[in-house]
Amino acid sequence: MSSKYLVWAMLAVSLVAWGVTVWAQEPAAAPAAEPAAAPAGAGADNALALSEEAKAAEEAEANKLDTGFWAMIISSGGLGITLWLSLLATSIAAAGLTIDSFINIREKKIVPQALVTSVRESMEQGDVMKALKICEDAPGSLANILSAGFGNVKEGFDVIQDVVGVAADLEGEKLLQRVAYLNVCANLAPMLGLLGTVQGMIYAFASLATMTAGAAQQAALALNISQALWTTAAGLVIAIPAISFYTFFRNRATKIMLGMEGLTMDLIKSLRNVEVVEE
Numbered sequence: 486m487s488s489k490y491l492v493w494a495m496l497a498v499s500l501v502a503w504g505v506t507v508w509a510q511e512p513a514a515a516p517a518a519e520p521a522a523a524p525a526g527a528g529a530d531n532a533l534a535l536s537e538e539a540k541a542a543e544e545a546e547a548n549k550l551d552t553g554f555w556a557m558i559i560s561s562g563g564l565g566i567t568l569w570l571s572l573l574a575t576s577i578a579a580a581g582l583t584i585d586s587f588i589n590i591r592e593k594k595i596v597p598q599a600l601v602t603s604v605r606e607s608m609e610q611g612d613v614m615k616a617l618k619i620c621e622d623a624p625g626s627l628a629n630i631l632s633a634g635f636g637n638v639k640e641g642f643d644v645i646q647d648v649v650g651v652a653a654d655l656e657g658e659k660l661l662q663r664v665a666y667l668n669v670c671a672n673l674a675p676m677l678g679l680l681g682t683v684q685g686m687i688y689a690f691a692s693l694a695t696m697t698a699g700a701a702q703q704a705a706l707a708l709n710i711s712q713a714l715w716t717t718a719a720g721l722v723i724a725i726p727a728i729s730f731y732t733f734f735r736n737r738a739t740k741i742m743l744g745m746e747g748l749t750m751d752l753i754k755s756l757r758n759v760e761v762v763e764e
Contacts, residue, residue: 558712565712568681572674572719579670579727586664586734592741595626595660596748604631608755613638626656627745634753645756649749657742664734671727678720685713 558569588594600623607616617635620628633652634645689709 564684565681568677568684568716569719571677572681572716572723575670575674575677576723579667579674579723579730582663582667582670583727583730586667586730589663590660590734590738590741592744595741596745597623597625597627599623600625600628601748601752604752608752611755613756626660627749629656630745630749631752634749634756638756642756645753646750649753653742653746653749656745657738660738660742661735664731664738667727667731667734671724671731674723674727675717675720678717678724681716681720682713685709685711685716689713 558566600619603619604616607613607619613635617632620632620635630649630652634649637644637648686709689706693706
């Protein structure tokens, strides 16, 4: 289906654009700071001044640590960038599936009124073969169900009911399968966010274990915790609309299928007393 290929094309283009943007945002390495000149004298005052200078240098180094969104993504390493790309892919897939569902899961599209009118007129005329030909020329969920019934008209009404019921179940599964992928996105996004949260907390505790206490350590710790919270938030932002749309479209599809089954039985009820004469 063309809409499926469009979704995958959008996904591929967006992934490439995201990757280029991420690597383009990588900050240039800051030049190494020149060592401060040693104090001329010796004594307690000089030692205090040296301590203050060291503290000021540490605070300056901490201030140089970029805590922006792009810097946070880049500093998260290969796994972190992969997680963010996966979240982006999930969001694009969820958006594409939502648009596809808005287009295809509609009563007017699944149960076209023109088909219903044509089949009803043919059945009122008693021309079952004409009704079958109309369904074959307009393939779709309703047409497939009706074709199953009209194609077995020689077998009797009980057989017609059975094959119509089987065809209706099959078409219903096909319709719900489109929506099921949206549910996959809704479940996958928070799991990716949770994995990013775990990674951020691992890095946070690693910074506590490997860095000297001070402003630089606090900045690194804050950056790692920020990454953990950002991934969690991103996963929830994707999952909440996805699960909402999944529920909406699943209920809509179920309602359409129930109505279509009732309409089908109404259209084929005239076949109860039909006798097929072999020529």
